[in-house]
Amino acid sequence: xxxxxxxxxxPPSLRPWLGPIAALAALVVVALGVLYAGHSEPGVVDRWxxxxxxxxxxxxxxxxxxxxxxxxxxxxxxxxxxxxxxxCLLLRRPRSAVLIVAGVGLTVGTATLLKHLVGRTIHGxxxxxxxxxxxxxxxxxxxxVALPTTGRLGLDRSAGTSLxxxxxxxxxxxxxxxxxxxxxxxxxxxxxxxCTALAVIPATAWLxxxxxxxxxxxxxxxxxxxxx
Numbered sequence: 685x686x687x688x689x690x691x692x693x694x695p696p697s698l699r700p701w702l703g704p705i706a707a708l709a710a711l712v713v714v715a716l717g718v719l720y721a722g723h724s725e726p727g728v729v730d731r732w733x734x735x736x737x738x739x740x741x742x743x744x745x746x747x748x749x750x751x752x753x754x755x756x757x758x759x760x761x762x763x764x765x766x767x768x769x770x771x772c773l774l775l776r777r778p779r780s781a782v783l784i785v786a787g788v789g790l791t792v793g794t795a796t797l798l799k800h801l802v803g804r805t806i807h808g809x810x811x812x813x814x815x816x817x818x819x820x821x822x823x824x825x826x827x828x829v830a831l832p833t834t835g836r837l838g839l840d841r842s843a844g845t846s847l848x849x850x851x852x853x854x855x856x857x858x859x860x861x862x863x864x865x866x867x868x869x870x871x872x873x874x875x876x877x878x879c880t881a882l883a884v885i886p887a888t889a890w891l892x893x894x895x896x897x898x899x900x901x902x903x904x905x906x907x908x909x910x911x912x
Contacts, residue, residue: 693783693828694889695835701845702886709882713815716876717802720814724805730870741865752862756818761788764825772832779896780832784825787888791824791881792817798880806870815876816869819859823881826855831889852882 694702720727726734741749754760765788772781795817804814830851834844860874869877 691777691779691832691835692893693779693832693835694886694893695831695839695844697839697841698831698834698844698848699890701841702848705849706883706886709879712879713798713876713883716872716879717798717814720802720804720872722803724808726870727872730872733864733871745865749862749865752822752859753818753866753868756821756859761821768825768829777832777836779892780828782896783832783885783889783892784828786892787828787885788821788824790888791820791884794884795820795877795880798876804873806873807867813869813873815880816860816863816873817877818863818868819856819874819877820880822859823852823856823878824885826851827881827885828889831885852878856881 755764765784768784769781772778772784795815798815799812799817802814803812805811806813827848830848834847837847839847856874856878860869860871860878863869863874864871
């Protein structure tokens, strides 16, 4: 080993915590997918939450919900990703930029695949709803930014894990509220999208670090051979 050209995007101190969390999140995604496969009606929990918010959105909250929803649409999502990647490159954090692109892409791709596999619909018009892609996207982006930030700040395991989970919770709750309030998803769709990001991003971060480390080692070996 010759050292890394850039800090790890998955700090070693967080791996013992995030591994089990990612595995648990994946189990929740699968369990909810099996439970609601082929359904077109809200579940018991969905009905209870929907009834508690039956008054609907009133100004200015509807505008807030629509603005959050836009961030999950292709144009809004692209703007956020480009801004985040640009920030990483300006700070000379290439691994973080790769994590954002690869992690968010894999999360959205996984959510899209799951929608077709589960086949849950909403409003009876064939719109696939499980899991929520909007929620998965914003949660994934928040995680992809928070993970390397914990390493940059030098946080310990407890503080780092708290920061990462808080970022995921805030992003997921905000987008999830918007999706349920606008009637685009059931609450369990939102939970599935949130857990999808929690399962995919840590695994992607580990793969990014592992691949980058191998490339560094190979370049170091090639450099030593050239000097002989």
